[in-house]
Amino acid sequence: xxxxxxxxxxxxxxxxxxxxxxxxxxxxxxxxxxxxxxxxxxxxxxxxxxxxxxxxxxxxxxxxxxxxxxxxxxxxxxxxxxxxxxxxxxxxxxxxxxxxxxxxxxxxxxxxxxxxxxxxxxxxxxxxxxxxxxxxxxxxxxxxxxxxxxxxxxxxxxxxxxxxxxxxxxxxxxxxxxxxxxxxxxxxxxxxxxxxxxxxxxxxxxxxxxxxxxxxxxxxxxxxxxxxxxxxxxxxxxxxxxxxxxxxxxxxxxxxxxxxxxxxxxxxxxxxxxxxxxxxxxxxxxxxxxxxxxxxxxxxxxxxxxxxxxxxxxxxxxxxxxxxxxxxxxxxxxxxxxxxxxxxxxxxxxxxxxxxxx
Numbered sequence: 001x002x003x004x005x006x007x008x009x010x011x012x013x014x015x016x017x018x019x020x021x022x023x024x025x026x027x028x029x030x031x032x033x034x035x036x037x038x039x040x041x042x043x044x045x046x047x048x049x050x051x052x053x054x055x056x057x058x059x060x061x062x063x064x065x066x067x068x069x070x071x072x073x074x075x076x077x078x079x080x081x082x083x084x085x086x087x088x089x090x091x092x093x094x095x096x097x098x099x100x101x102x103x104x105x106x107x108x109x110x111x112x113x114x115x116x117x118x119x120x121x122x123x124x125x126x127x128x129x130x131x132x133x134x135x136x137x138x139x140x141x142x143x144x145x146x147x148x149x150x151x152x153x154x155x156x157x158x159x160x161x162x163x164x165x166x167x168x169x170x171x172x173x174x175x176x177x178x179x180x181x182x183x184x185x186x187x188x189x190x191x192x193x194x195x196x197x198x199x200x201x202x203x204x205x206x207x208x209x210x211x212x213x214x215x216x217x218x219x220x221x222x223x224x225x226x227x228x229x230x231x232x233x234x235x236x237x238x239x240x241x242x243x244x245x246x247x248x249x250x251x252x253x254x255x256x257x258x259x260x261x262x263x264x265x266x267x268x269x270x271x272x273x274x275x276x277x278x279x280x281x282x283x284x285x286x287x288x289x290x291x292x293x294x295x296x297x298x299x300x301x302x303x304x305x306x307x308x309x310x311x312x313x314x315x316x317x318x319x320x321x322x323x324x325x326x327x328x329x330x331x332x333x334x335x336x337x338x339x340x341x342x343x344x345x346x347x348x349x350x351x352x353x354x355x356x357x358x
Contacts, residue, residue, distance in 0.1 A: 062268060062269060063266045063267070063268065063269075063300055064227070064266065064267055064268070064269045065227045065228060065264070065265070065266050065296045066224045066226075066227065066264070066265050066266070066267070066273055066274075066276075067224060067226040067227060067228070067229075067231070067232050067262060067263070067264050067292055068221075068222055068223060068224030068225075068226070068262075068263040069220075069221075069222040069226070069232055069235070069236070069260055069261070069262055069263070070219060070220075070221050070222070070260070070261040070263070071219070071220040071221075071222065071236060071239060071258065071259075071260050072193075072217050072218070072219050072258070072259045072260075072261075073217065073218045073219075073220065073239075073243055073248075073249040073251055073257065073258050074087075074193065074215060074216070074217055074218075074249055074250070074251075074256070074257040074258070075114070075115050075118045075119075075215075075216040075217065075218055075248060075249055076118065076247060076248060076249050076250055077112060077114040077115055077118070077216055078114070079112060079114075080098075080101065080112065080192075080214040080215050080216060081109075081111070081112050081115050081152070081190065081191075081192055081214055081215065081216035081217075082100060082109030082110060082111060082112065082152065082192070082214060083098040083100040083101050083109070083110070083214050084098060084110075085097060085098040085101055085214065087215055088211075089255050091211055093198075093207070093209040093211065094208075094209055094210055094211060095211065096211045097210045097211065097213070098214075100214070101147075101210055101213045101214045102147055102210060102213075103147040103148040103149075109152065109340075112216060115190060115216040116159070116190070118216075118218065118246075118248035118249070119159040119160065119188060119189075119190050119218055119248075120159065120160070121246050121248055122160070122188060122218055122220075122242075122243065122246060122248050123159060123160025123163065123188050124160075125242055125246055126160075126163040126164065126165055126185055126188070126220075126242070127163045127164050128160035128161060128162060128163030128185060128187075128188060129160065129161055129162050129163075130159065130160050131157060131158065131159060131160065131161065133157065134154060134157055134158060134159050134190075135154065135156055135157040135339060135340070136152055136153070136154055136190075136339070136340035137152070137153055137154060137155045137156060137337050137338065137339060137340065138150040138151070138152060138337070138338045138339075138340060139151045139152075139153050139155065139335045139337060140335050140336040140337075140338070141335055143194060144197055144206065144208060145194050145195030145196060145197050145208050145209075145210070145213065146194045146195065146213070147195070147210065147213065151191060151192050151194065152191065152192050152340060153189060153190070153191035153192070153219075154187075154189035154190055154191065155189075155337055156337070158187040158188060158189035158190075159188055159189060159190055160187065160188040161186065161187045161188075162184075162185070162186075162187075163184075163185035163188070164182050164183070164184055164185055165182065165183050165185055165222065165235055165238060165239060165242075166180065166181070166182045166238070167180075167181055167182075167183070167231075167234045167235045167237075167238040168180050168181070168234070169181060169230060169231055169234050181231065182225075183222050183223065183225045183226060183235055184222070184223040184225055185220060185221065185222060185223070186221040186222070186223050187221050188218060188219070188220050188221075189218075189219045189221075190216065190217070190218065190219075191216075191217050191219055192213070192214050192215070192216070192217065193212050193213065193214065193215040193216075193217050194212070194213060195208055195209055195210040195211075195212055195213040196208070196209045196210075196211070196212050197209075218243075218248065218249065220239065222235065224263065224265075228292065228293060228296070229288065229289030229290060229291070229292035229293040229296075230289055232260075232262060232288055232289065232292050233285040233286065233288050233289040236258075236260055236285050236288060237285050239251075240253075240258060240285075243258075253283045253284055253285070254283075256283060258283070259281055259282065259283050260281075260282045260283075260288055261278055261279065261280050261281070261282070262278070262279045262282065262288065262291065262292050262295075263276050263277070263278050264276060264277055264278075264279065264292055264295045264296060264299070265277070265299070265309070266296060266299045266300055266303070266309075274299070274303075274309060275308070275309040275310070275311050276311065277295060277299070277309065277310070277311065277312055277313070277314055277323075278312075278313050278314065279291050279292070279295055279313075279314050279315065279316055279323055280313055280314070280315055280326065281315065282316060287316055287318050290316070290318070290321060291316035291323060294316070294321060294322045294323055295314070295323045298322065298323065310325075310328055311328065312325055312326070312327065312328040313325075313326045313327050313328075314326055
């Protein structure tokens, strides 16, 4: 799906962003869009509609923004994905940790049936194709709250693929001015959550809580079919309602049960896509919209001033209303992907190994 064009210009001290429907680029119908006079931290939700596309002024450039999402939802289950440890919010630190969660030698994973059923239900609700055979992979990387040194996930053959999520966005002040849109779903996969790092700045130390380590997650990967923060936030809210209605996830963002990573880039229409940045661990739909709009603004400003966009991971500072660099991705990390043991490959076959608990 073609991304709507963004026209970004500086009028006095104000940046003005205009979103023009992709149909106008191909000469089909009038352009539909919105503009906003944005201050720091202001979301695009309050943007006003345009009746027709304005002609480009001198010094004004056209941009197209591309936004894709990776949504991690904690599965509603009594135990973790590969162990019998309970799942409970706000439990005392390291009180819900099994030998497998702590990665003691000789421990083996046993797949939780409830997590598989939740993934299949979610895939069916989102019009995905359910794979008869699903593989688990080991993704190797070092992190203090990942005791095994790898994460069990599904990179090559996930539970479900090729779905779609429909949502509606408001195109103006009136309730009747609503546009229906659809974002493609690349895949839905099962994976383990990591532990939690607790930073004590007073004592200059970091403490590790493994209660969350091994909790089952649904990762829903959305294709880059969105173009602004409002669209992304609306799509996430729609998915949140679906997960809650199915009972596959409580999707409580305040408790960290729904976290979003946003991949964002900008480019001139008709040219190759720009270098993308990833904004990690957004746990609020409102902050998600602000973070995406802020990152789009930052990238356009950098390019307009002759600077380059780095392929990096960033975080959103809600107090400043802008994204901050975390680490670069210039050197591609080698995760040394490996298949998990063959007995855990056939999720729907005779060879599957399930736990009876949910």
